[in-house]
Amino acid sequence: MPPASNREAILDAYERLLVEQGERAATVEAVARAAGVSKGGLLYHFASKDELADAAIERLHRVAAECAEEATAQPDGVIEVFLRDAVKTGDPLDLALGAVQALQQSGRYPQAKPALDAVVQGWVDMLTEGLGDPVLARLVAVLGDGLYFGAAFSGGGAGIATPPASEQELDEMIAAVQQLAALRGARG
Structure with missing residues (x-):
């Protein structure tokens, strides 16, 4: 099981993308990339x-x-x-x-x-x-x-x-x- 801190890092990356680039740019792929996790790693914590x-x-x-x-x-x-x-x-x-x-x-x-x-x-x-x-x-x-x-x-x-x-x-x-x-x- 990934550490709980990955969840917070993903959420941090999502917030930064929302603020800096807007909701349309905050795709699952972009959030995963910004958080330094795989898409699967992101989907482990957030299904959508x-x-x-x-x-x-x-x-x-x-x-x-x-x-x-x-x-x-x-x-x-x-x-x-x-x-x-x-x-x-x-x-x-x-x-x-x-x-x-x-x-x-x-x-x-x-x-x-x-x-x-x-x-x-x-x-x-x-x-x-x-x-x-x-x-x-x-x-x-x-x-x-x-x-x-x-x-x-x-x-x-x-x-x-x-x-x-x-x-x-x-x-x-x-x-x-x-x-x-x-x-x-x-x-x-």
Whole structure:
């Protein structure tokens, strides 16, 4: 029996192909080649592309839950943790989100959109619980979306995003939102 790590390496390769080249390029053969396994080795773990897609969606749920758990355990509070995490790109959560987004955009995997929606709603719920203020929670979520968009898309030269926030700007935004939270009586 192949080691369990082969399964994760195959899933890693699948996610990278989805993000970098799109769903159509992520064929079983291409995934096997990218993972450094035979097609038979891939099929041992995933009997079809549909099983790969289901595993990527499952991984997104798992990684998002782990990140939310870590965020709520941090002493800095959910505002700071959430906004600092929003500017991170290339980490496991970013890769999982990008992969499932590629599945959703392909139109072939209807289970992708509800999965993405559930992850985003989970973040809003985490913020609402942590802050005790649903309006402030949505404000922080939208700010986080904008910070992520700037971090993820500004490097391509297309000019479609606000430049990423500098460390000082991020510190100042966090402080401003924390001041607003204090004014609103949130726990932030």
